[in-house]
Amino acid sequence: MRIVIAEDQVLLRDGLVRLLESAGHVVVARVGDARALVEQVNAHRPDLLLADVRxxxxxxxxxxRAAACLRERFPRLAVLVLSQAVEPSLVAGLANGRVTAFGYLLKDRVLDTAAFLDAVATVGAGGTVIDPTVFAGPAPGAPVALTGREAEVLGRVAAGRSNAGIAADLVISKRTVEAHLRVIVDKLGIDAGPEDNQRVLAVLTWFAGRT
Structure with missing residues (x-):
């Protein structure tokens, strides 16, 4: 996969380059500011952009903001954003109603290189990886309030986990996960048709309430 890395911390940026190249990816550009980020993505048209928020x-x-503009300009561009803090409204703005080929990870919670490389591969393949903590806590702009457990479940839905995977992560039964999802769908007022994916609609509806 061809990747552009945008990170102003030199040591972290160089570490990301080494890690990604060791996994077989090609880093076509590495930059330290938003202007160069836009220029290099325009020049190289990479498969994935790995960008810092600040x-x-x-x-x-x-x-x-640069990543959001590039996502709109290049719909096929996969974007994985790294952040120092949980900023749900920022995630909502970046997603902009489209959570495919999109990821948002907290730097302090990326503790395993294999898991990080899995996230890169998932986003590059068109999937979604969002740190579950984004869905936790108060949601003053959201249409409803989710309980802590419901937020954990929805966060893992956004991260692409199956019901069985969510159950394993949270050490609960699959039936309990299904029950939480039904409550979440009801709370969000989702009226899905037979061809709609309620899980994806739940994530998008939640994001819509954070903008």
Missing amino acids: MPPTHTDDGA
Whole structure:
């Protein structure tokens, strides 16, 4: 997979390059600011963009805003964002109603290189990987309030986990996971047809309430 890395911390950026190249990926560009990020994605048209949220020139959300614009310009571009903090409204804005080929990970919670490489592969293949903590906590802008357990379940749905996988992660039964999902769907007021995916609609509806 051809990847552009946008990270202003030199040591972290170089470490990501070595890790990704050791896994067989090709890093076509590495940059340290949002302007160069846009330029290099335009120049190389990579398969995946790995970007930090906060980058120069303002060190606020420059990386995130650049990634959002590039996602809109290049619909096939997979984007995996790294952040220092949980910012649900930022995730919602980045997703913009489309959670395919999209990921949002917290730097402090990426503790395993194999899991990180799995996330890169999942997002690059069109999947979704979102840290479950994004769905936890108060949601002042959301249409409903989810319980802590419901937030954990929905977070793992967004991360692409199956019901069996969610059950294993949370040490609960598969039937309990299914019950939580039914409650979540009811709370979010989702009226899905036979051809709709309730799981995806639940994630998108939740995001819509955070913008």
